[in-house]
Every structure is written in structure tokens, then in C-alpha cells.
Amino acid sequence: xxxxxxxxLRCGQTYNVSVFxxxxxxxxxxxxxxxxxxxxxxxxxxxxxxMCADGAITVSWAPNPDAQYFHVSAVxxxxxxxxxxxxxxxxxxxxxxxxxxxNVTVQSVRDNCESKPSAVIETCTAPCLxxxxxxxxxxxTNAAWVTWEEAEGVSSYIVLAHEDxxxxxxxxxxxxxxxxxxxxxxxxxxxxxxxxxxxxxxxxSNSTTFELVTGPCTLTAIDVETECYSDTLYVEWEAAExxxxxxxxxxxxxxxxLSCNSSGSSCxxxxxxxxxxxxxxxxxxxxxxxxxRSPPKKIKTAPCVPDNVTVVPSCDDNGAMITWGHSHVATxxxxxxxxxxxxxxxxxxxxxxxxLSDLHCGQPYSLTISARGDNCTSPPWMTxxxxxxxxxxxxxxxxxxxxxxxxxSWDPSEGTMEYYGCAKSMDGDMIYCNSTVASCMIxxxxxxxxYNFSVEAFDGFCNSSFSAPLQEGAAPCxxxxxxxxxxxxGRNHWVLASWDMVDCPGVxxxxxxxxxxxxxxxxxxxxxxxxxxxxxxxLPLPCSTAYxxxxxxxxxxxxxxxxxxxNGIxxxxxxxNVKYTGNSQSAVLSWDASVFATSYTVxxxxxxxxxxxxxxxxxxxxxxxxxxxxxxxxASNAEGESNPNGDVTGPGxxxxxxxxxxxxxxxxxxxxxxxxxxxxIRMRGLSLYVKWKSVTGASSxxxxxxxxxxxxxxxxxxxxxxVESDVNFHIEKNLRPWTTYCIRLAAKSILNQSFYSFPxxxxxxxx
Numbered sequence: 166x167x168x169x170x171x172x173x174l175r176c177g178q179t180y181n182v183s184v185f186x187x188x189x190x191x192x193x194x195x196x197x198x199x200x201x202x203x204x205x206x207x208x209x210x211x212x213x214x215x216m217c218a219d220g221a222i223t224v225s226w227a228p229n230p231d232a233q234y235f236h237v238s239a240v241x242x243x244x245x246x247x248x249x250x251x252x253x254x255x256x257x258x259x260x261x262x263x264x265x266x267x268n269v270t271v272q273s274v275r276d277n278c279e280s281k282p283s284a285v286i287e288t289c290t291a292p293c294l295x296x297x298x299x300x301x302x303x304x305x306t307n308a309a310w311v312t313w314e315e316a317e318g319v320s321s322y323i324v325l326a327h328e329d330x331x332x333x334x335x336x337x338x339x340x341x342x343x344x345x346x347x348x349x350x351x352x353x354x355x356x357x358x359x360x361x362x363x364x365x366x367x368x369x370s371n372s373t374t375f376e377l378v379t380g381p382c383t384l385t386a387i388d389v390e391t392e393c394y395s396d397t398l399y400v401e402w403e404a405a406e407x408x409x410x411x412x413x414x415x416x417x418x419x420x421x422x423l424s425c426n427s428s429g430s431s432c433x434x435x436x437x438x439x440x441x442x443x444x445x446x447x448x449x450x451x452x453x454x455x456x457x458r459s460p461p462k463k464i465k466t467a468p469c470v471p472d473n474v475t476v477v478p479s480c481d482d483n484g485a486m487i488t489w490g491h492s493h494v495a496t497x498x499x500x501x502x503x504x505x506x507x508x509x510x511x512x513x514x515x516x517x518x519x520x521l522s523d524l525h526c527g528q529p530y531s532l533t534i535s536a537r538g539d540n541c542t543s544p545p546w547m548t549x550x551x552x553x554x555x556x557x558x559x560x561x562x563x564x565x566x567x568x569x570x571x572x573x574s575w576d577p578s579e580g581t582m583e584y585y586g587c588a589k590s591m592d593g594d595m596i597y598c599n600s601t602v603a604s605c606m607i608x609x610x611x612x613x614x615x616y617n618f619s620v621e622a623f624d625g626f627c628n629s630s631f632s633a634p635l636q637e638g639a640a641p642c643x644x645x646x647x648x649x650x651x652x653x654x655g656r657n658h659w660v661l662a663s664w665d666m667v668d669c670p671g672v673x674x675x676x677x678x679x680x681x682x683x684x685x686x687x688x689x690x691x692x693x694x695x696x697x698x699x700x701x702x703x704l705p706l707p708c709s710t711a712y713x714x715x716x717x718x719x720x721x722x723x724x725x726x727x728x729x730x731x732n733g734i735x736x737x738x739x740x741x742n743v744k745y746t747g748n749s750q751s752a753v754l755s756w757d758a759s760v761f762a763t764s765y766t767v768x769x770x771x772x773x774x775x776x777x778x779x780x781x782x783x784x785x786x787x788x789x790x791x792x793x794x795x796x797x798x799x800a801s802n803a804e805g806e807s808n809p810n811g812d813v814t815g816p817g818x819x820x821x822x823x824x825x826x827x828x829x830x831x832x833x834x835x836x837x838x839x840x841x842x843x844x845x846i847r848m849r850g851l852s853l854y855v856k857w858k859s860v861t862g863a864s865s866x867x868x869x870x871x872x873x874x875x876x877x878x879x880x881x882x883x884x885x886x887x888v889e890s891d892v893n894f895h896i897e898k899n900l901r902p903w904t905t906y907c908i909r910l911a912a913k914s915i916l917n918q919s920f921y922s923f924p925x926x927x928x929x930x931x932x
Contacts, residue, residue, distance in 0.1 A: 176206040176280060177231040205231040205273035207280045213269050217291035217365035220262070224269055225255040226283070232273035238282075239267040264293040264318025291367055292318040292360035295341075298373040300356055306416055306444040306461050307350055307379050311358065312342040319360040326354040326377070350460045353378045387459045389445045391437065393467045393541035398423070398434040402447045402459060411447050418442040418493055439543070440469035440492050440536075467541035468495040471517075471534045476550045480627035483553045484522035487532070489546070491517045495536035501545075504528040504552075526629065527555035527579045527622075551580040554622035554629040557603070562618045562635055566642035566669075566725065569612060573620060574604040578629065581622040587631065588616040610639040612669035613720045638722025641669035644700070649714055649731045651804050658708060658735050658805065663701040664716050664728070671720040676702045677727065679923045680712030683738075683760045686869060686909055686921045708738035708807060709760040711920040732840060732920075736805035737762035740798045744814040745791065754796065755785040759807065762800035768809065771795035838862055838919040841910040848927050851901070855908055856894040860919065863912035866890045870897055873905040873926065902931050 174180065179202045186193035208226035215222050224237050237256045239247040242265060249256040261267075266289045270282035295313035302309055311324050324343045326334040332352070336343040348354060354377050360367040387402040400413050413432040415423040418441060425432040437443065442465055448458035473490040487500065500519050502510045508525045524530065530552060533545035559576035573586045586598045586605045591614070598605035610616065617634035644664035652659050662676055676694040690710065694702045696719065706712060711734050715727035740756035747753055754767060767779040767786050778796070779786035788796075797811035842858040855868065870886040888895055900906065907924040 174203050176203055177229075178203050202275075204278045205229060205275045205280045207283045208232075208235060208271040208273055209283070211269070211271050211283045211286055213286045213288040215288055215290065215364040216257075217367075219259070220290060221257055221259040222261065222267070222269070222288055222290070223255055223257045224249075224271060224286075226271050228254055229273050231275060232280070233275045236272045236274055236279065237269065238272075239269045242266040261290045263291050264316060265290050266318065289318055289362055289364050291365035292316060292320075292362045294360060294367055294372050295319075295322065295358050296373065298356070298358050298375060300375060300377050302377060302379060303416070304446070304448075304458070306346060307348045308344055308346040309348060309354070309356065309377055310342050310344055311356055313358055313373075315341065316360055318362050320362045321360075323359045323361060325357040325359070327357065328352050328354050347461075348379050350379050350458070387445065387447050387462050389443075389462045389464045391464060391466055394439070395467075396435060396437045398437050398443065398445065398464065399431070400425075400434065400445055400447065401431045404430040413445065413447050415443040415445045437466055438469075439467050440494050441466045442493055465494040465538060468492045468536035468538045468543045470543050471498065471536055471546045474534060474546055474548060476532065476548065478550070478553060478624075478626045479520065479522070480553055482522045483524050483526055484520060485524065485550060485552070486518070486520050487534070488518040489534055492536050494538050495543075496539065497537045499533075499535045499537060499542070501533045502530045504530050524552040526553055527581075528552050529580070551624065553627045554578050554581045554624045556630040556632045557584065557620045557622055558632065560618065560620055560632050560635050562637045564610065564637055564639055566612065566640060568608070569610045569639060570606055570608040571610060571616070571618065571637070571639075572604065572606055573598070573618060575620055575632070577603045578622040580624050581629075582625045583623045584620055585623065585628075586618070586620045588618050589634075590614050590616055612639050612641055613671060613722045614639050615722050640723035640725050641667045641672050641718045641720055643667075643725040643728035644674060644716045644718055645728070647714070647716060647728050647731050649733065651733075651735060653736070653805055656808050657705045659703050659705050660712070660714065660735075661701065661703040662714055662716065662731075666700050667718045667725075669718075669720060672718050673698050673720070674700065674702075675717045675719070676704070676714065677717065678704065678706065678712050678714050680706065680710045681921060682707050682710050684709070684711050684920055689924070706735050708735055709762075710735045711761070713923055734761045734802070734804060737800040737802055737807050739807045739810035740765060740800050741810065743798050743810055743812060745788075745793060745796075746816055747791070749791050749793075750789065752788050752791040752793075753785055754779075754788055754791070754798070754813070756798050756810075758784055759800035761802050762807070763802045764800075766799050766801060766806070768797050768799070769795050770797055770809075770811070838912055838914060838917050840920045840922050841866060841912050843908065843910060843922060843925055846908060846925055846927050848929055851899060851929055853897045853900060853906065853908075853927065853929075854894070855897075857910055857922075859893045860912035862914055863919070864891075864915060865913045866893070867911045867913060867918070868895055869909045869921070871907045871909070871924070872901070873907055875905070900929050902929055904929050 179200055181198045182201055183198045184196040208229060210227040212225050213222055234250055234252045237249045239258055247258045249258055269286045269288055272282055273280040293316040295316045298313040300309050300311040309326060321337055321339050324336050326345045332349060334345045336345050355374055356377055357374050358372050390399045398415055410426055410428050413425045415434050423434045423436050425434045444461040444463050446459050446461050471489040475488050477486045479486050497513050497515050500512045502521055504525050505528055506525055512519055529549060531549050533547050535545045536543040555578050557575040557578050561574050563572045584600050586607055588596045588607045596607050596609055598607045615638040617636050619631040619634045621631045622629040644667055646665045648663045650661050673696040675696050678692050680690045682688040682690055713730045713732050715730050717727055718725045737759040740759045742757040745752045745754045764780060764782050766777060768775040769778050778788055793813045793815055796813050797809035799809045800807045839860045841860050844858055845856045847854045868888040868890055872883040874883045905926050905928045907926040909924050910922045912919040
């Protein structure tokens with residue numbers, strides 16, 4: 166094209182313009198330059214001054230050497246336009262009508278090219294004066310009511326009542342009418358009405374005026390009294406001669422009228438209301454503005470009970486904002502808030518609102534508000550409200566590794582409608598639950614994450630603070646499908662445990678074994694592996710040991726509960742005290758019982774392979790061709806065979822011990838009689854409550870309550886309490902304070918006894 170538009174040029178500039186021709190590879194020689202001037206810039210620092218008395222405005226601005234002259238435009242609110250031009254930095258618009266609002270702009274002009282308009286300046290001319298100004302006198306209160314027609318451009322009206330002695334009264338209002346109270350009786354006043362707007366004030370000398378004469382005051386003084394909470398006004402005056410009857414009039418601040426008649430010098434006006442200002446005059450009955458009248462006497466009645474009371478909780482400062490209706494006669498208000506816990510707040514205020522703060526949380530408060538006048542106090546207005554709820558306490562978290570969820574529970578918070586639980590991970594991610602009761606379930610936890618759990622209460626208007634965070638980890642579940650087998654390596658017995666892998670990142674495992682050597686509750690064994698990432702472990706155990714094996718898992722979030730326990734026994738120990746009676750042709754070989762043994766085997770080991778001589782469940786065996794030095798005895802059960810004992814003694818070596826006690830000890834244990842499972846142990850003060858699962862076939866239970874020795878009482882002999890019980894629970898009282906007790910159980914039938922359970926320990930509190 167042979168033209169183009171150049172945009173966004175700067176104002177008030179001279180540009181040199183040239184053109185080049187272009188093709189794909191070359192450009193032409195530059196054309197001749199052509200000069201071009203842009204429009205002048207818009208005037209800056211525009212200011213408008215209103216000349217109210219002259220009906221004019223003067224507009225000024227900063228100099229602009231690029232302009233030949235300036236064009237001023239003023240557009241009124243009625244779309245009337247006024248213009249003026251000037252080559253200097255100001256211009257005056259004259260003969261403007263009153264009460265008009267104008268938007269004023271200025272443009273710079275050069276060679277008939279106008280700049281953009283300046284920023285708009287709002288102004289106005291002097292307000293118009295009101296018309297039809299009239300007034301009337303209220304003879305009871307000696308007040309003047311002045312009315313007028315609304316004028317243009319007025320923001321407020323000022324009414325002046327002037328008397329020659331200099332006694333002036335004013336009132337200000339945004340609209341008609343206006344009341345001038347408490348004028349002197351028997352006085353002539355000139356009433357002026359002036360107008361005001363944002364920029365101008367109309368001179369009162371130019372306003373419309375009229376005169377108003379107040380009523381005469383022949384009765385110079387009256388006395389008015391009332392009592393608190395009374396509806397009666399008592400009025401007294403000095404009676405004049407030849408006046409048969411007087412009219413007493415009381416006008417309230419709401420222009421309500423009360424009156425009474427009297428031929429004497431006093432009168433009682435009934436029906437007065439609380440919270441009122443009354444103006445009282447005494448006049449001749451024929452005309453309350455007659456020559457026989459008193460000046461007005463003002464009196465206040467007792468304040469009313471506060472009304473329109475609202476209580477809005479203030480959540481941020483644990484308070485409440487209280488408002489109530491305004492009283493015309495109250496000088497102050499007494500606010501009292503009393504909590505159910507005895508917390509009391511007392512406040513005095515001169516306004517009809519108050520902000521309570523620092524209330525005790527979660528408390529029902531009773532609220533009373535009384536209004537105080539000059540001499541009287543109103544009865545209290547009473548209500549109740551509940552403060553901001555307390556943050557919940559007693560938070561407990563139970564994480565279910567199977568469902569990756571957390572059950573939250575806490576102590577109820579009074580006045581709460583709903584609770585919100587929160588789990589916040591270390592990365593800041595949050596998971597919520599809500600409930601109307603003191604528990605809820607948070608789902609969607611990630612195994613291996615650590616969370617800060619907290620809960621807040623909501624009463625329908627305010628939330629409490631969140632409770633102190635309780636940190637818990639979504640620890641992995643304990644391993645499942647625990648497999649345990651025994652094997653003999655050399656002369657030792659080993660337990661090999663394996664389990665399924667737990668589906669959770671970064672998991673390690675720990676094997677824990679607790680047992681009783683020789684099934685003796687006084688000979689305990691407790692052993693564990695180290696934390697390892699593989700799913701199997703083996704460790705040695707003593708012979709004739711009843712054991713319980715569990716596996717735990719852990720990662721960064723915490724340690725799991727133990728897995729389901731595997732309960733078993735190891736192979737028996739070798740029989741002890743092996744001896745014989747008789748000779749090499751015929752002998753009886755005997756031995757002591759081996760715990761957990763179900764059978765015994767006698768071997769002759771003189772040859773390359775040992776030869777079985779006898780296998781029995783008894784504790785003796787009849788042998789022929791007996792060789793004491795080549796004989797050995799083993800004990801066996803389902804888990805394996807013991808190491809052999811070849812230490813055989815004969816007659817005369819030592820006195821044979823009575824085996825009946827060992828036989829009894831042996832028959833007391835029965836692996837078919839289930840070991841009792843402790844269900845619950847609770848400490849309450851110095852009392853212990855134990856409950857266990859009933860065992861099939863058991864006729865009674867033996868309960869051992871053993872005091873654990875402490876460093877603080879090193880010289881004290883620990884106490885052992887043995888209890889025989891026919892039921893599946895027991896309560897033991899009067900234990901020592903601040904002492905740890907360990908509890909073990911065994912089930913008993915008529916002939917047999919189970920293994921003792923593994924100890925569970927609890928500590929008593931103070932008395």
C-alpha cells in the first residue's frame with residue numbers, strides 16, 4: 166500500500182518521516198524527510214475555584230508552550246454546557262446558575278488541533294436558596310418548626326433563630342423540616358434559612374426570613390417531679406387570681422401529649438412512659454398559648470428495660486458483640502456476664518453496644534443489661550449465650566494398617582454442633598473428617614507416612630482452635646502367615662521362622678521370642694533378632710522350653726503390633742539322674758522325668774551304630790545283658806529327640822531320690838490344655854483388674870502377681886501373690902503405689918496344668 170498509520174506517538178512532538186521501498190533482497194534509497202507535529206499535550210495541574218457570591222468559577226492549569234490557546238468546557242448535571250478560551254493559564258466562566266454541578270475539562274489547541282481532554286474536575290456553583298419558608302410555634306415546648314421547599318444543589322440547611330438581645334439558636338438538617346427547641350417565652354425571633362454544599366455557603370442575609378413571636382410567660386415557675394418506675398408526673402405552680410381552672414400539658418420527645426386539669430395549684434398527669442423526655446407547661450384552660458402560661462419545664466422518666474438486644478459471637482477474641490436499642494434518657498448502661506464456672510465480667514458503658522472479650526471457652530453465660538438514668542436504674546434485661554467452643558482434648562488415634570485409616574476419638578466439647586478432624590502429613594497434605602459425635606474416621610492414609618492429627622470444634626458460628634497435634638505414623642501391619650519349624654544342628658535346637666512380605670515401602674522385620682525354660686515361670690527367656698529386610702530368621706532355643714514367637718514390622722512411620730503368636734515347645738532335654746539296679750545279666754534302668762518328653766529311648770552305643778534297647782513312656786526300663794558303660798538314654802516328643810545322657814550310675818553310688826514329685830510336675834503340664842489368653846488388665850488407683858479368656862477343659866486357674874524389683878527399693882524383697890480362681894477374672898486390691906506388677910496365668914484341670922502365659926506388666930498410680 167502507499168500509506169500506513171503510525172500509532173502511539175507522543176503528544177507535543179515533531180517527527181521526521183521518511184519512506185523506504187523494499188523487495189525480497191534490497192531496500193531503496195531513503196525518501197525526502199517530511200516533518201509532522203503531533204497534537205499538543207493535555208493541560209496538567211488543572212484546578213477549579215468556585216466564586217460563590219459571583220455565580221462564577223475560575224479554572225487554572227500549568228503552562229504549556231506547545232499550545233496556542235486553551236479551551237475550557239464545563240458540562241452541568243442537566244447537560245448544559247459552558248465554554249471559555251484563554252491564551253493564559255486561567256479562564257473564568259461567569260453568570261452560572263445556582264445549584265448546578267459541573268464536570269470541567271481543559272484542552273490545549275494548536276493550529277486547530279486539539280489535545281486530549283484533561284482529567285475531569287468536579288465542582289459546583291453556590292446552592293440555591295429555599296422558597297416558601299414558613300414556621301409554627303409549639304406552645305408546650307416553646308420550639309419552632311421551620312419548613313421550606315427543597316432547593317437545588319444543597320447538601321445541608323442551616324436554620325438560625327435570632328433575637329435582638331443576642332439570644333440565637335440554630336439547627337442543621339439535610340432536608341425540611343428543622344426543629345429549634347427551647348426558645349425563650351415572650352420573645353420575637355427572626356428566622357433565617359441558609360444553604361450549604363461542598364464548595365459554597367449561601368449568605369444568610371440573602372435568605373428568606375420571617376418573624377416568630379413565642380408565647381408570653383406570666384406563670385414564672387413550675388415544679389415537676391416523678392418517681393422511678395411511676396407513670397405519674399406531679400406538677401405544682403403558684404396559682405393566679407381570677408383563674409378558675411388550669412390546663413397542664415406534657416409533650417413527649419416523640420410529640421405525644423398528656424394533660425390534666427386543676428382549679429388549684431397542682432395536678433397529677435397519668436400515663437407517663439419510661440424512657441421519655443417530657444416538656445410540661447401550665448396555662449389557662451382556654452388556650453395553652455394564652456397570656457397566662459408558664460415557661461416549659463423538662464423532666465426525664467426512668468429508663469426502660471433495654472430492648473432489641475442481639476448477641477453475636479466474636480470468634481477471633483473468644484468474645485461476643487452485644488447491641489441493644491438506644492435510650493433517650495439513659496446516661497450509662499451496666500453489662501454483666503456470668504459464666505457457669507463462676508467467671509464474672511462487669512462493665513459500664515455510655516453507648517448502646519459493647520464487645521466482650523476473653524471469655525472462658527465453651528461456657529454458658531447469663532447476660533444482664535440495665536440502663537441508668539439521672540436517678541433511676543431500669544430492671545435488667547436477661548438472656549443467655551454460649552462462648553466460643555473449647556478446643557477438644559483427650560485426642561486418641563488408632564490407625565488401622567489393614568484399611569490405611571485412622572479412628573480419631575476425643576472428649577466431647579460442650580455446645581459443639583460438629584467436629585472436624587485433620588491429618589497433616591510432613592509434606593503439608595491434609596485429609597479431613599467431620600462428625601457430630603466425639604469420633605470420626607480419616608481414610609486414605611499412605612502406609613509409611615507420619616501424620617500430625619488434630620481436631621477442632623464448631624458451634625454453628627465459630628470454630629475452636631485446633632487441638633495440640635498428636636503425631637502418629639501409618640505404620641505397616643504385622644506380617645501374616647507366620648511359619649515356624651524346629652531343626653537340630655549339632656547338639657543345639659534351632660527355630661526357623663518365615664513370613665509373608667508386608668506391602669509397604671521400606672519395611673524391616675524383627676523376630677521376638679519369649680519362653681519358660683523347663684516350663685518354670687521363674688526361668689524366663691526373652692530373645693529377639695535384629696531388624697532385617699528379609700522374611701526369615703533362625704535362632705537357637707534351649708531344650709524343654711515353652712516359647713511364643715511373634716514378628717513385628719517397621720518403617721519410617723513406626724513399629725507395628727506383634728503378629729499372631731506361634732506357641733510351641735522345643736525338644737526335651739536329656740533325662741537326668743540315670744541309674745540302675747541289678748547286674749549285667751538283669752538290671753532296671755531309671756531316670757528323672759524330662760519336661761515336655763512323651764517318650765524315652767535306651768540305646769547301647771558300644772558298636773559302630775547304636776542299638777535301641779528300650780522305648781517307653783515310663784521312667785524306667787527292664788534290661789538284660791546290661792552294659793552300664795555303653796548305655797545312654799534320650800527323651801523325645803513331637804518336636805524331636807534330646808541329646809543322649811550316658812552318665813549312668815549303679816548301686817551304692819548314691820541314694821536314689823524320690824521321683825514322685827517329678828512325676829507330679831511332669832503330669833501337671835499338658836500341651837493339649839490351652840494356655841490362657843489375657844483379655845484385659847486395668848489399674849485403678851491401687852487395685853488391679855484382670856480378665857482372661859476361658860480355657861476349654863479347665864476347672865480352675867492359677868494367677869501369679871509378681872512385684873518387679875526396682876532400683877529405688879533395692880533392699881526390698883519383691884512380693885509374689887498366688888491366686889487360685891474358679892472364674893475368668895480377678896480383682897486384687899491394696900497393692901503398693903508406684904509399683905510395677907507382672908501377671909501370668911495357667912489353666913488347670915483335675916490332673917493337668919497348662920503352660921504359664923507370658924508376663925504382662927502394669928504400674929500402679931499414687932494412692
